[in-house]
Amino acid sequence: MTTMTLPASPALKINRVRVAEYGALLFFAIVMGLPVAFLVISSFNVAPPSKEAVYGLDNWVRAFSDPGTLTALWMSFVLSITYLIPGMLLSIAVAWLIARTDMPGRSAIEFCCWFAYFVPDFPMVLAWILLLDPNFGFLNTAAQALPFVSGPLFNPYSFWGIVWVHLSTGGIWFKVMLLTPIFRRIGATLEEAARVAGANYFTVLRRVSLPVIMPAVLAVAALSFIRGLESFNTELLLGTPVGIYVYATRIYDYTRHEPSAYGEATALGSVFLVVLAILAYFYQRRLKGKRFTVVTGQGYSTLRVKLGKWKYIAFAACAAYIAVMMFLPLGFLILGSVMRRYGFFHLREPFSLIHWQNLFGDPIFFLALKNSLVIAGITALAAVALYSTVGYLLAGRKVKSAPMLEMLTWMPWVVPGILMSLGLLWLFLATPVRSVLYGSVWGIALALMIKESPVCSQAFKAAFLQLGPDLEEAARVSGASWIYTYRRILAPLVAPVAATVGLISFGNALTSISTPVLLYSPQSRPLAILLMEYSFSGEVERAAALGLLITAMVSVMMLVGRKFVRPLTGNL
């Protein structure tokens, strides 16, 4: 005998969404709005440190009247745009090939993109220097053997050198990671229809696949652009020697001043808020009144586009890109970790495992490893739980405060990491539960989860936008509660995105330095802080070894994640 559950009253369902909406708003207003508000107010405090506050505009005037500020801002914009455009185009192509075509080796290509994303930047930039330096770079030296080459072919200490290294370190990996699960959700029906109508592969991608994932494309572009503006590690190593300074470097300089100049740093950081507001405006305008549903209750096919002989060419192109942009510097990075001195091949006995031995022999290594795993685990689980709800609310049409909620979710990227860390430090210390949060793995995990809010929220939002409302309606008509619908229907459909968000959160929690730097205690010190200590004290080889170890840990998690997610998603 079959029993039928009576549907819950519509009023109750709406209330649940409202509760989630107001709960999310309150949470974000506290954990994201308050730290930023604190920083902005503090930026007007012109009194010396530890003195009673005096408010004025001096910090702002000083920060913006420096002629170098505008030059640096312009350089940041130009650089970000220059590597954003090819990066986006390549990412869309690679993500589509991985998710929607029968290209051989697509799983390996995707794995490599993930792997590359989590390789730490700093030693990778050093690897590119070893390869491209005009005086001793391996590629330049090799090129001298060619008959028609008389001088150095490459120079990393230049505008284009910085662009090239960015394409290698951050270029397409992050974007492919976010776009691939979104492409996976596109049913084959639309593409098949286009093919039947005579469209070629490029037209299918341009006219069918791409428009339906436009929210994700725009979000990823905006995320990448903001990240580009905040980037400064590569520019510090490659730009400083030739006088190329970027905006984030200027902010970083103010935070390093003694006595500190966090007021000026925050004033400069406010430009990101303006950029964000402009991006948000265009984003909303571009998507207004459009629907991007690709998964409905009326049949769903995941058949892949058949590329024919082109599939081998596509694979070769992807493999070549990954070989040059990832494996080439990675090879040097691995070598660096087993060299007595990174890049010095002509030393007596240049190779040694001493840095790995020193790493494992460091008295605080195993405590830091345990802390990192706990922090990353908490961050990943909490991020999936929280941001799947937030993404659902942002994508839903019933949520009145979605624009405000969305703005709040972007807040952590409005201010540079170290400033956000300071804002959170202030917040944690001001709460009654400061003994739980401050200096503990819980506090660091919360901070890291907050910091990744833009990526996680946008990834889930894009995924939920692809789901048709009929899925929920059908479940409701069948008597399912909202929670049951969410758990049994929506969650499995967004599982690939959830896996992506979980792994990104896990990996970023392992590698992030600026967020926990003011929040850790000696008992909760994570591996990333240890990595910073090695880099700071000039122990590049040990930092390289630790960076590789962290990357290996993320890779293991990635394999485990794929194993668990595949059964949920029908082996996509």
Next chain:
Amino acid sequence: MMHRMLSLMCVVICVSVAAAQDKGWEQTLTAAKKEGSVVVVGSPDPVMRSDIIPKFTARYGIPVEFLAGRSSETAERLRTERAAGIYSVDVFLSGPDTTATVYYPEKMLDPLKPLLVLPEVTDGSKWKKGKLWFADPEERFVLRPFNTVASLLFINTDFVKPNEIRAAKDLLNPKWRGKISTEDITTTGAGANLAARFYQQLGADFVKKLYVDQKTVGTRERRQFTDWLVRGTQPICLNCREDDVRPLEKEGFKVQEIFELSDVTPGINGSPWMLSVANRAPHPNAAKVFANWIAGKEGLELYARGYGSATLRTDIDESYLSPGNIPKANVKYFDDTDWNWIVTGRHDYREKVWKLMKEAKK
């Protein structure tokens, strides 16, 4: 008879005082162990992690919680903590700049002088100046245990002969254009500090010619300019660090430290850190034990050997040092970590350097 009586009384008093001191120290040790740990703040440092912490913990059974980070970040963190009523730090092993411009003026310190009680620390004969050198204006908060002759620059002798750089003005030879590296002077740090010193001793024109006309190459990454030095890309390095370069000398690279230039007063400094204790320390007894140990022979020698600095103690064998690093009695040095120079002089000259560089860019 009277004389003997007095002598006997003196001996009795001395023994009693020593016994009382011993008892007091034993009580401090017992209380320190009960406190459970000591929290030390400093810059990221392999010597601290690998040598100091294990040795101190083994000696006294008190774990060291080491909070390492950039000094500006740590200072901001402590300010925020203290504003919220949290006092988490016991001991500072911080750079002279942060100590003089943040911890001392912002009243984060307790007097250290009364806490140093072990005879091997307080005995003036154990110190080259005949007494402990407290560097702060009140002479009781900040102990300076190091005094090293700082190298002015490094050269790669495969590319630069030592007799080619006898004076700072030799650096202006067009032959060295683009061949000199420095830590970026546009921000706070060793690069700007040296430029400030050049400005003070040799004037604005020299600074402009050296850093602008000679196309001196700047970087923020210490490994980068050390590599440039040994590879010969920039065979003259203004801000390379001894602890980075010395291992390379042992590898056979022809690198030489230059300590003296005829037109610049040779310099000494108190790097890598000065010792002070935090007020309202959570582990005051453990802080006292740590401060006495690190200022004593065992702790200071262990650190100095690992780092390669000259201490002010007389009982430390300095054969591990390059002779050039040990201050000579008959030489007048410019003290780069002199309190007044850090707080006012260097700050003002650094500002002048930055202004000069901005004008030069125009």
